[in-house]
Amino acid sequence: MSELNFSSIFALVIGIDQYEHMNQDEQLRGAVSDAATVAEYLLDTLHVPEDNVKCLFNNQATREGIIDTFRNHLTLNRDIQHSDPIIVYFSGHGDQQKAPAEWHSSDGMTELIMPADASFRQGEDHPLDQDYKHGIPDRTLGALVHELHLMKGDNITIIFDCCHSGSTTRGRKVRARYSHDSNAPPIPANLDENIVQHVSLQSSPGRGISTGRRSFGRFQSPSQVHSLETHVLLAACKNSEWAQEVGNPDGTDESSCGLFTHSLLKSLQECDLATTSYLGLMRRIQQHAKRFLSMQIERFPEYNIEEQTPQCEGRKQDRLLFRTQYALSRGMIQLRRDPTNNTFQIKAELGVYVGEMTNVAEPLARLVATEVAATESILSFPNTQPVIEIPQFAYVVVTKYTGYSLRILVDEKIEVLPEWTEVKQKLDSQQITIVWAKPSEPADLVLIPTDEGIKVSRSEPSLIQLGPKPLLLEKGLSASELARRLGGIAHFHFHLQRHNANSPIKNQIGMKMIELKAGPGYGWGRRSYVPAANSQVDLFDGCLSTGKVAQLDSDPDKRYGLQLTNTSDWPLFAWVFYFDFEDYSIESLYEPPSSSGNAPLVTGKTLPIGYGDAGTDPLRVENDSDAERQTGVFMLFVSRSWVDISHITRGSISATEIGGQGFRKGDKPVEPASNVWDVLLVGVSITQ
Incomplete structure (x- = not known):
């Protein structure tokens, strides 16, 4: 392994075998051992200073103890500098309970980690409802992580070896790290309100995003534990699977370990931390878990050992482990x-x-x-x-997309410019195929010289009704910069033209834009939002099916959300992008949190974007330019199987660097009908 300095890592390591109020058959065997092994790896292998690693085992890991230690050891720790690596590890029981309606959970449920002193009425604990000690829900965890993100940056790794669904004891050697109290009272809507409200008051009031010069804006990144922005999450399994305890490889009868933690540590010990990304680590973990699982099934055929698929979530998956730099494999x-x-x-x-x-x-x-x-x-x-x-x-890497070409007509006055030969060579070497049209031929773009520079006029038939204004490439740009900007325009048009000629499920997918209002309290580390009284009104006005342009009024004080629906026969993965004709930027508004998790757009359900628990922020509609109107396109891409199209996103072509180049590959096996996919577009015009 390459020599790296990890002395700036700070970690909170939690492991719970013994639960105060649970029956003996609910207790775990290997959670504390796993947590201790993780701490040992940090101290002995990575040489993290002992004071930087705080461990909470068994009765130390009470509800109050976990929350207080999280804030005192991490968030409020003055020794932690911005962007220092922070690791939070939890090994113990998880749970899933019905969420209060005020939390607007997409599936009506909330996930929790269970502290050592959690109430459990199925055991010997029979507290009154007002005295019942609930687990720590993802809403609270999200607020804590969001506060940590605000104070210390986004170099945060969250590791959970627990699960939130399934049954409990699976046998003497195989236990699930899941415990559910079927007699638990409903979770109060104001549970941990002091925490989420405290965090929200620290958050900035809002910021714009790069779509349409803030034509569409959103609040600061959401704080829920599944947020895509604030951290990377490594989880033991899908939400429909069990995080299992299995026999240790040493073969002893009494020793147990978490299959996920065992595979995690084996992978960390084998990989080169200098070059391995979180996504690369997860591939190794999944391979180890698969082999280890097969070995356990062979050793203990009498125990019903289930499939377990570790997960990696977050938009920073391409970063190198415990650092803010991206791996060289990014974009491949x-x-x-x-x-x-x-x-x-x-x-x-x-x-x-x-x-x-x-x-x-x-x-x-x-x-x-x-x-x-x-x-x-x-x-x-x-x-x-x-x-x-x-x-x-x-x-x-893909060196050339040959299935689509962008036709560009160049005025002869531009062709004689001394830098044009270099510009043309650079464009011809890029991924998108450029066809240089003749004056008598149709063209998607026309380049015309002006006194101020080069005017880019769009003549693509499908864009006529949007009527986007010409773009000006100012005079004095170098050949490299001119080629870069034109390449960004080609990238924009290439991805905007995506479609499935067969449209197999177009009529079974819906996307509405609705108005939101401020919720009754604070959630996910910021002010919560819920559908407004007029939320039955679709601001897209049916344009998804008619192909017309939706007319939106600029109002920076209002907040909006999207609702995706699915009446097809399959759960679907969904992505939402906004293509902005003002600056040729492409913004990701929603993407699935994990490559190997369950498809989030479930048949017969509504997936909220901008509110609820989808891990996204409210939108705002704002035209703050000098133009009377701005135009853009919402793209909804759906697929039966997960694919990585996150590299579509690009900043403004006038920016110094075009970003968003991650291209990650998932190891999910191909399932029947996995090639079902479709693209839906809604053009919008934003008026002053």
Whole structure:
């Protein structure tokens, strides 16, 4: 392992085997041992100073003790500098309870971690409702993490070896880290209100995002524990699975460990921390867990050991472990090799077409896409190249998208400019294929010289009704900068034209825009929002089905949310983007939290965006430019299987650097009908 200095890590490590009020068959065996092993790894392997690691075991990990230690050891710790790495590890029981209606949970439930002194009426504890000690819900945890994020930055790793659904004891060697009190009273809506309100008062009142010069804005990043922005979450399993305790590999009868923590530590010990990202670590964890699970099933066939799929969530998954730098593999696609026929599988978004895929530097090999589907492709060695050994964690990059071209007509006065030859060469070498149209041919874009620079006029037929104004590329830009901006425009148009010609589920997917109002209290670390009284009014006005442009009024004081619905036969993964014609930026408004988790857009349910528990913030509609109106497009992309299209996002083309280039590959196996996908668009015009 490369030599790195991790002396600035601060950690809170919690492990609970013995619960004060639970029956003996509810107690765990390996949670404290797992937590102690994690602490040992931090101290002995990473050489984290002992004062930086705070451990709470068994009766130390009370509800009050966990919350107070979180704030005192981490949030209020003056020794922790901004962006220092922070790790929170919990091993113990989790639970799932019905959420108060005021919390607007998308599935009506809330997840909790259970402290050592949690009430449990199915045992010997029979407190009155007002004295009942609930677990710590994700709403409270989210507020604590959000406060930590505000104070110390976003270099935060949360690790949970517990689960929130399923049954409890599975046998003498296999237990689930889940405990549910079916006699528990309802969770009060104001539970931990002092914590979430305290955090919300520290949050800034709001900020704009880069869509349309704040045409659409949102509040500061949400604080719930599943927020995509504030931290990276490593979890033991899907929410429909069990986090299991299994026999230790040493084979002793009494020793137990969490399958997830065992796989986590094995992966950390084997990988190079200097080059491994969270996503790369999770791939190793999942491989270890699969092997370890198979071994346990073989050792203990009489115990009903279940499948367990560790999870990684958060938009910082491509960062190097415990750092703010991104891995070199960011923007690349991982290969999965089929050793039987020397082919490779990639799980990639739409836009992988039959053609060549190579590395931009010194490639190990050149691969050809021989079988192409909507969300995956099969790559093979070309006949002209010998078959060579490819490392297990190799990546590919797409060098050219050949399925779509952008037609550009360039005025002859621009073609004679001394820098144009270099601009054209740079554009021809980028991913998007450029066709240089002749004056007599149709074109998507027209470049016209003016006294102020180069005017970019859009003539694409599908955009006529939006009527976007021409874009000006100011005079004096270098060849590299001019090529970069034009490349950003090509990227914008390439992704905007995505569609499924068959539209298999277009009529079974819905997206509404509704007005929100301030909720009765504070939640998720900021002011809560709920649907307004007129929330039955769809501000898109049915434009999703008619293709017309929705007319929106600029009002920076109002807040809005989206509602996604699904009446198809499948649960779906969903992404929402906003394409802004003012500056050619593309903003991600929603993406699934995990590549291997359950599809969040459930059949017959509503997925809220901008309120509730979806991990997103309210939108605001604001036209603060000099123009009378601004235009843009909402894109809803849905797929039966997870794909990574997060690299679509781009900042303004006038920004110094275009961001959002993560391209991550999920290890989720292909399921029946996994190639079902569709794209829906809503054009909007925002008037003063």
